[in-house]
Amino acid sequence: MSAQDPRDSRAVVVGGGLAGVTAALRLADAGLRVTLLEGRPRLGGLAFSFRRGDLSVDNGQHVYLRCCTAYRWFLDRIEGTHLAPLQDRLDVPVLDVGRKAGPRAGRLRRTGLPVPLHLAGGLAAYPHLSLAEKAGVARAALALGRLDPADPALDAIDFATWLHRHGQSRRTVEALWDLVGVATLNATAPNASMALAAKVFKTGLLSEPGAADIGWAAVPLGDLHDTLARKALESAGVRIHLRARVGSLTKSEDGRWSVATEDERFAADTVVLAVPQGETHRLLPEGALDDPGRLLELTDAPILNVHVVYDRTVLRRPFLAALGSPVQWVFDRTHASGLQGGGQYLALSQSAAQDEIDLPVAELRTRYLPELERLLPAARGAGIRDFFVTRERTATFAPAPGVGRLRPGTHTRAPGLHLAGAWTATGWPATMEGAVRSGSTAADAALQALGRPHEHPLQEAA
Known part of the structure; x- marks a missing residue:
């Protein structure tokens, strides 16, 4: 069999987080024989559960939004949608305990009106901003809606600078922009790329009325990202190897990829490397990226x-x-x-x-x-x-200004080798949505290179 024989292609996915599981499912659904290698004793990456006595504990609270069409596709593919329901409508209780007059409760809500009117009523009733600050928010939101998050110039400045230029007070940043931005970007406004902030706010708040409705798992994350994901993979014919840390990734004499763990070696026509950026740097063959050192600059x-x-x-x-x-x-x-x-x-x-x-x-x-x-x-x-x-x-x-130039795309200079992970150039910050999108994009690239283009499922979910 040649390295590009489309009739009996073998794929190896390295990494069992959301990106790797997505890539493996997509490749198996397209008819490839897929092996998934994961160094941990479980799937799910950094969105997992563990036992503490009688408790099933998530390592951290993970949420998603209605606009996260890739993650919603993932939930549907593993038959877990009913276990991670969405709000009917965005409704966030916000309690301010920093006031001298005592605690004050408020809510961030939306209505069913068209964008941007869907947020107008909720903003008008939001008690944590003055009338002038609310008017300033409306003007800034309109300006934000005109931005292109893919504009490289936006990645060169921080979110706080942009907000200051558009008349946002320190209180407005604290009570609104950072309230949402810190949770979604994992950075305060001075430390966040304006390009990523624009992606979050434009997609979540200004794309469609229900885009920011919040969803979260009603069961332990492990029930979704490990148990149900493993069941879906096995049903698709994917061979799963846990506790299988990859030590090397090389090209064999026959032109195929050789993926080696401590105990076994796997041959593949195509490989998706879906591990963190430091691990990717360690495994990348020489010449696979023009400047692999940039991966280590991704803090x-x-x-x-x-x-x-x-x-x-x-x-x-x-x-x-x-x-x-x-x-x-x-x-x-x-x-x-x-x-x-x-x-x-x-x-x-x-x-x-x-x-x-x-x-x-x-x-x-x-x-x-x-x-x-x-x-x-x-x-x-x-x-x-x-x-x-x-x-x-x-x-x-870290979604700092300038991070965009450090994030590689899925393609490499090594034929048959593709990258996935929330840290790759998805256009999104590091979220479950970004991870799933990266895995799907990597699978698309692998299938295209093998001459097996496959319908992109996220088009259906959008």
């Missing part, structure tokens, strides 16, 4: 997750966002975790956590428990059944 940004189990219910809504507090977003994970014996399990998602990621648990406990009592009066006097943290030091790539 990481951490996310800290604080987990608290109370002996009673202290939050009577699925989630909330906070202002005037170190707390960013709080989610109720009681049902999804399988908590027994009453009480409530809350998970705090703390993005852009460079200053806190290495703090001791005792210091984080001292910092966050009083803050939760400020936000949630019912927490005052409640017993703490458990307190722990999870730290993702490499949660995302």
